Amino acid sequence: MTEIALILYLLAGGLLFVIGFYGVWAPQELLRRILGLNIMGSGVFLVFIAIAAQTRDPIPDPVPHAMVLTGIVVSVCGTGLALALVARIYSMTRDESEERQQ
Amino acid sequence: MNSASQAAISALILGPLILAVLAFVYPRQWRWLCLTTFPLLSSAVLMLAWQVFSSGPFRISMGGWTKPLGIELRVDGLAVFLLIITTGIGLGVMLYAMRYFERDSKPGNVDQIQRQAYFWPLCFFLLASLNALFLSADIFNLYVTLELTGFSAVALIALAGKGPALTAALRYLFVSLSGSLCYLLGVALTYGMYATVDTSLLSSEVEPNFVMWTALILMTGGLVAKAALFPIHFWLPSAHANAPSPVSALLSALVVKGSFYILLRLWFEAFDALVTPAAAYLLGWLGVAAIFWGSYKALIQPRLKLLVAYSTVAQLGYLFLVFPLALTESSGFVAWSGCLLFLGAHACAKTAMFLTAGNILHAAGHDRIRDLDGITHVLPVSVFSFALSGISLVGLPPSSGFVAKWLLLNASLTQGKWAWAAVIILGSLLAAAYIMRVLTHAFTRVAEPELTNPIPPVMEWTGFTLALLAIALGFFSQWSVELLRFGAPFTGAAFSVSVSP
Numbered sequence: 001m002t003e004i005a006l007i008l009y010l011l012a013g014g015l016l017f018v019i020g021f022y023g024v025w026a027p028q029e030l031l032r033r034i035l036g037l038n039i040m041g042s043g044v045f046l047v048f049i050a051i052a053a054q055t056r057d058p059i060p061d062p063v064p065h066a067m068v069l070t071g072i073v074v075s076v077c078g079t080g081l082a083l084a085l086v087a088r089i090y091s092m093t094r095d096e097s098e099e100r101q102q
Numbered sequence: 103m104n105s106a107s108q109a110a111i112s113a114l115i116l117g118p119l120i121l122a123v124l125a126f127v128y129p130r131q132w133r134w135l136c137l138t139t140f141p142l143l144s145s146a147v148l149m150l151a152w153q154v155f156s157s158g159p160f161r162i163s164m165g166g167w168t169k170p171l172g173i174e175l176r177v178d179g180l181a182v183f184l185l186i187i188t189t190g191i192g193l194g195v196m197l198y199a200m201r202y203f204e205r206d207s208k209p210g211n212v213d214q215i216q217r218q219a220y221f222w223p224l225c226f227f228l229l230a231s232l233n234a235l236f237l238s239a240d241i242f243n244l245y246v247t248l249e250l251t252g253f254s255a256v257a258l259i260a261l262a263g264k265g266p267a268l269t270a271a272l273r274y275l276f277v278s279l280s281g282s283l284c285y286l287l288g289v290a291l292t293y294g295m296y297a298t299v300d301t302s303l304l305s306s307e308v309e310p311n312f313v314m315w316t317a318l319i320l321m322t323g324g325l326v327a328k329a330a331l332f333p334i335h336f337w338l339p340s341a342h343a344n345a346p347s348p349v350s351a352l353l354s355a356l357v358v359k360g361s362f363y364i365l366l367r368l369w370f371e372a373f374d375a376l377v378t379p380a381a382a383y384l385l386g387w388l389g390v391a392a393i394f395w396g397s398y399k400a401l402i403q404p405r406l407k408l409l410v411a412y413s414t415v416a417q418l419g420y421l422f423l424v425f426p427l428a429l430t431e432s433s434g435f436v437a438w439s440g441c442l443l444f445l446g447a448h449a450c451a452k453t454a455m456f457l458t459a460g461n462i463l464h465a466a467g468h469d470r471i472r473d474l475d476g477i478t479h480v481l482p483v484s485v486f487s488f489a490l491s492g493i494s495l496v497g498l499p500p501s502s503g504f505v506a507k508w509l510l511l512n513a514s515l516t517q518g519k520w521a522w523a524a525v526i527i528l529g530s531l532l533a534a535a536y537i538m539r540v541l542t543h544a545f546t547r548v549a550e551p552e553l554t555n556p557i558p559p560v561m562e563w564t565g566f567t568l569a570l571l572a573i574a575l576g577f578f579s580q581w582s583v584e585l586l587r588f589g590a591p592f593t594g595a596a597f598s599v600s601v602s603p
Contacts, residue, residue, distance in 0.1 A: 017287060024280050033276060040283045044290060051294040063171070064293060067242055071286060074249045078279050081253060085260060085272045092265050 009050035016043030030086045034079060041075040107153045108162060111175060113146035114185065114233040122226035129219035136196055136222070143229070147189045151182050151585065159589035161239060169240075169300045176239035176301075178589030183442060183582060184236045184363060187449050190571070191355045192229045198457050198564040199225070199348040205464070205558070217261050217346075224261070228254040228352060235360050240299040241289050241321075241372060244364050245282060252278035252328070255357045259345040267344040274341040277327055277334070281361075284324030291317035304372040318373050322385075325368075328361035331385070331422060332392035335415045339399075342411040347460025350407065354414045354456060355449040362421055362445070369425065370438075370591040382425040389422030390525050397532035401539065406459045406469035409536060410452070416529065417448045417495065420510070423522060427513045428592065435592035436516070439583045440509025446582065447494050447502035447572055454491040454569035458484040461557050461565065471540055476548035483562040485544045490569035492537035494576075497530045502575035 023036025052064035159178030203218035231250035259271040330338040396416025403409040427437035478485040494501035514522035
């Protein structure tokens with residue numbers, strides 16, 4: 001990988017990270033915030049992948065790949081947990097508003 | 103390094119992990135699973151402590167793979183100290199939780215039975231991930247264990263099941279995940295520069311440059327958010343106050359300390375070369391702001407559990423004083439051991455406080471401080487334990503809080519940094535003020551105090567034992583300091599000016 005390509009990948013990763021961070025913390029609905037977390041994660045993974053391709057070998061460094069795999073597992077778990085909580089909060093607030101209507 | 107210590111390490115990490123799976127598959131057998139935990143964890147921790155005392159700190163390569171590729175676990179004074187605290191607090195809380203969740207799990211109460219069925223696996227997961235966190239020696243493994251800790255903590259908060267608890271849990275999850283992603287980006291940059299994630303290899307290789315600065319700022323920012331340092335503490339009070347009481351205790355005493363532990367490892371070991379006085383002072387001053395803001399908020403809270411949660415925000419501020427105070431090599435170890443003794447003292451005292459606050463909440467049916475008049479007549483043991491743990495938080499002799507604050511004061515005075523000393527003393531006065539606010543109501547005489555629910559004696563006496571421990575640890579601080587010396591980043595004596603208690 002050339003120097004310029006590496007820098008482009010790193011910058012793209014950083015940019016995704018910042019966009020995701022904005023998505024999590026700018027006041028928004030809960031689902032969008034969860035998506036923001038995933039975009040942040042993708043940014044970090046892109047940085048890892050760029051770092052893995054940094055070697056002069058044609059074969060990239062496998063260690064960052066393993067780290068990305070671990071990171072994806074963590075991110076899937078986090079998304080699942082967040083979605084479960086959101087679903088529960090949604091069903092509770094819906095019950096309340098139905099009670100109010102009756 | 104021998105087979106005995108390897109067995110002890112497996113018992114600490116794999117033991118609770120297996121128990122968690124079993125507790126999930128056989129929820130009715132939780133009593134047996136709990137009873138297995140007590141001898142398993144305590145003997146493993148004592149074994150490791152004995153190993154460190156007799157042959158010094160050591161490392162173990164998992165599966166025989168050595169660094170830089172393999173995962174290494176490290177056992178030194180600091181790790182064992184935190185493992186002892188985790189095990190002690192964890193077992194105490196489990197004893198309390200046995201009765202807490204059983205309280206009204208009558209055949210009809212499905213919610214409570216479900217809550218009990220989920221609490222035990224999550225609690226075991228939390229213990230396993232904390233134990234793994236304290237033993238990890240590389241910054242990527244620390245990330246994984248940090249996430250495991252965060253997930254179990256979020257799920258445990260959500261166990262309360264009510265609306266505010268769920269919202270608090272979700273907000274905590276957002277803070278926790280974005281904090282750990284910041285940390286992970288820092289890990290990526292570090293790996294890109296030095297192709298290793300091992301803390302000891304990093305400490306010999308890291309040099310100050312732009313990329314490493316960015317990495318350290320990202321990692322510190324993420325961890326500081328997870329350790330609830332002012333001004334990123336906004337998620338803590340609602341999360342800790344709305345969780346079920348045994349969970350509040352675990353979160354305040356242990357979970358926030360996990361992130362702080364990683365900060366210590368980064369700043370004093372892996373990235374030692376990058377730390378500048380200005381950055382250390384910044385963390386220290388944020389700690390000062392946390393002490394004042396947290397104490398002020400604690401003073402004006404209407405509810406007891408919120409008061410205790412804000413007190414956690416304030417007390418965590420003290421921990422961050424270690425960064426400016428441990429800058430100088432000469433009195434570095436004094437500040438270092440003072441900070442860690444403070445961590446232990448706070449863990450015991452805060453657990454006792456949340457457990458007794460839980461007793462008061464369930465006995466009275468509410469925790470409005472204003473309406474707690476005369477509660478001491480119905481719950482004498484709980485109120486006494488609350489007062490005892492208050493003594494340790496304020497730092498009156500001979501409690502462990504006193505010894506810790508004494509060491510911190512000692513460090514700041516020998517370095518001529520009077521401002522920090524003034525902060526430590528003022529913070530103690532504020533702590534005394536908010537503790538007294540609760541106690542004055544509790545001891546007010548009323549004709550007939552209201553009590554709706556009886557409290558099982560075990561729940562009262564576990565709080566009492568932990569509060570007593572918070573005092574008694576003061577007498578064993580010499581041992582703790584000796585333990586902390588193994589593998590510490592500083593040399594020198596802790597009690598050099600020698601008013602050893």
